[in-house]
Amino acid sequence: MPESTRLTPVAVMILATLREADMHTYELVRLLRERKDDRLVPLQKGTIYHTVARLERDGLLAEAGVDREGNRPERTTYTLLDAGRRAVEEWVRTELPQIERSTDFRVALSEAHNLERDDVVALLDRRRALLVASAHEHRTGLDGAAHRGVPEQFMVEVQRQAALLDAELAWQDALRARLADGSLAWGPDEIPEHFTKERVSKETTP
Amino acid sequence: MPESTRLTPVAVMILATLREADMHTYELVRLLRERKDDRLVPLQKGTIYHTVARLERDGLLAEAGVDREGNRPERTTYTLLDAGRRAVEEWVRTELPQIERSTDFRVALSEAHNLERDDVVALLDRRRALLVASAHEHRTGLDGAAHRGVPEQFMVEVQRQAALLDAELAWQDALRARLADGSLAWGPDEIPEHFTKERVSKETTP
DNA sequence: AGGCGTATAGTCCATGTGGACTAGTCGAGA
DNA sequence: TCTCGACTAGTCCACATGGACTATACGCCT
Numbered sequence: 001m002p003e004s005t006r007l008t009p010v011a012v013m014i015l016a017t018l019r020e021a022d023m024h025t026y027e028l029v030r031l032l033r034e035r036k037d038d039r040l041v042p043l044q045k046g047t048i049y050h051t052v053a054r055l056e057r058d059g060l061l062a063e064a065g066v067d068r069e070g071n072r073p074e075r076t077t078y079t080l081l082d083a084g085r086r087a088v089e090e091w092v093r094t095e096l097p098q099i100e101r102s103t104d105f106r107v108a109l110s111e112a113h114n115l116e117r118d119d120v121v122a123l124l125d126r127r128r129a130l131l132v133a134s135a136h137e138h139r140t141g142l143d144g145a146a147h148r149g150v151p152e153q154f155m156v157e158v159q160r161q162a163a164l165l166d167a168e169l170a171w172q173d174a175l176r177a178r179l180a181d182g183s184l185a186w187g188p189d190e191i192p193e194h195f196t197k198e199r200v201s202k203e204t205t206p
Numbered sequence: 207m208p209e210s211t212r213l214t215p216v217a218v219m220i221l222a223t224l225r226e227a228d229m230h231t232y233e234l235v236r237l238l239r240e241r242k243d244d245r246l247v248p249l250q251k252g253t254i255y256h257t258v259a260r261l262e263r264d265g266l267l268a269e270a271g272v273d274r275e276g277n278r279p280e281r282t283t284y285t286l287l288d289a290g291r292r293a294v295e296e297w298v299r300t301e302l303p304q305i306e307r308s309t310d311f312r313v314a315l316s317e318a319h320n321l322e323r324d325d326v327v328a329l330l331d332r333r334r335a336l337l338v339a340s341a342h343e344h345r346t347g348l349d350g351a352a353h354r355g356v357p358e359q360f361m362v363e364v365q366r367q368a369a370l371l372d373a374e375l376a377w378q379d380a381l382r383a384r385l386a387d388g389s390l391a392w393g394p395d396e397i398p399e400h401f402t403k404e405r406v407s408k409e410t411t412p
Numbered sequence: 413a414g415g416c417g418t419a420t421a422g423t424c425c426a427t428g429t430g431g432a433c434t435a436g437t438c439g440a441g442a
Numbered sequence: 443t444c445t446c447g448a449c450t451a452g453t454c455c456a457c458a459t460g461g462a463c464t465a466t467a468c469g470c471c472t
Contacts, residue, residue, distance in 0.1 A: 008428075026451050039306075040363075044430050049452065051428085075451065102308065110363045151397050152390060157246075157316045160377055167373030171366055184358060191357050214458070232421050250460050255422065257458085281421065 007091045009041045009107040011051050015060060015088045016111050018080040022064045025052050026075060040106050052078065060084035089114055097126035099134055099168075117179055117186045124176050131169050138162040213297045215247045215313040217257050221266060221294045222317050224286040228270050231258050232281060246312050258284065266290035294320055303332035305340055323385055323392045330382050337375050344368040 064079035095108035178184040270285035301314035
């Protein structure tokens with residue numbers, strides 16, 4: 001019943017962040033903004049509070065107690081459930097091979113390190129097929145339009161898309177190669193441990 | 207009072223289409239889908255009906271009478287008002303120089319032919335500055351991360367963005383050049399007239 | 413002639429999102 | 443010491459979107 005409703009990119013970011021440590025909602029907001037994750041998706045407070053509530057309702061995360069610091073309003077700390085952990089992985093697996101909805105893909109790429117190297121390579125291969133097909137479709141569309149005498153000014157956006165698809169393909173092939181030959185460190189096992197500790201503590205205890 | 211609320215991409219497409227001819231909502235749906243404009247933005251019926259209602263409320267378009275063909279349910283035909291015409295132009299002027307929110311930009315680019323050549327060139331120049339700045343920011347961000355020992359696997363998405371920014375810059379410079387030296391026909395005056403007539407009639411009388 | 417599928421035309425509700433608003437607390441300066 | 447502004451933490455409402463649902467009419471096959 002949980003993974004029936006599709007996750008939003010914001011939801012994925014929240015779950016992925018909770019993977020690192022339990023925290024309360026306001027801290028999520030701060031942390032995500034500090035890390036500039038709003039460069040991918042606009043992170044409004046309202047949205048984040050709503051999303052956390054939904055995720056709790058759907059059993060992907062749960063309250064882990066209420067604490068109050070000093071005299072401030074008490075705040076509810078949340079923890080990631082197993083279902084949540086799995087949901088992130090599944091979402092990445094779904095979105096990583098996609099080519100449309102590019103912000104979903106960017107988020108998926110940002111969270112791809114939650115998956116194993118081989119997994120990612122396979123997903124990128126599927127994506128590659130779509131990229132090639134789409135580039136081809138754009139080219140034939142442009143040719144057809146040219147033949148039918150469609151003025152070029154109406155095709156400018158399509159031309160751009162074709163150009164960017166080429167660039168994307170080149171970039172992705174380079175990434176895939178580095179993943180396949182092992183020259184790019186990947187996954188939790190290959191994170192230098194000094195960095196693992198640093199990650200959360202640095203921002204949560206300023 | 208009208209242009210206070212920002213237009214959505216769907217709204218812009220609707221207004222731009224009404225520029226060509228008056229039509230009723232269902233026809234808008236069909237036409238936009240036939241032209242594959244849903245490649246830019248998902249075009250749901252619900253969304254379009256709602257959007258048209260909003261646009262009417264805001265005085266950007268208006269009823270142009272109700273007709274019934276044969277015995278079919280009667281349908282309301284809408285016409286574009288002057289405020290609507292201006293709103294499209296303004297929207298394009300706002301979104302064309304932007305670099306984030308890339309689907310807005312793609313729509314703006316698709317509708318850029320509603321603006322004059324020089325206008326577009328100037329807007330693209332403003333956009334170019336942002337592209338250059340963003341590319342630079344990404345590069346320094348990557349350098350900084352490398353120095354601080356951030357594992358590369360966390361920076362993959364940023365690397366991609368940097369690569370795509372380069373490609374975008376190259377594409378845009380090429381377009382700008384063709385606009386500036388006149389080698390790309392632009393604007394309503396430079397559409398071959400056989401095509402102008404063809405455009406609406408072909409799809410509305412099948 | 414009757415029935416079935418598809419096209420036409422549109423409504424409605426659940427979900428998601430963004431911005432405005434509330435309200436208490438801490439720190440710095442007049 | 444009082445006040446003002448900024449930070450903390452969160453609620454609430456209006457708007458946008460998507461999908462399901464309704465209902466009639468037309469064309470085609472049998």
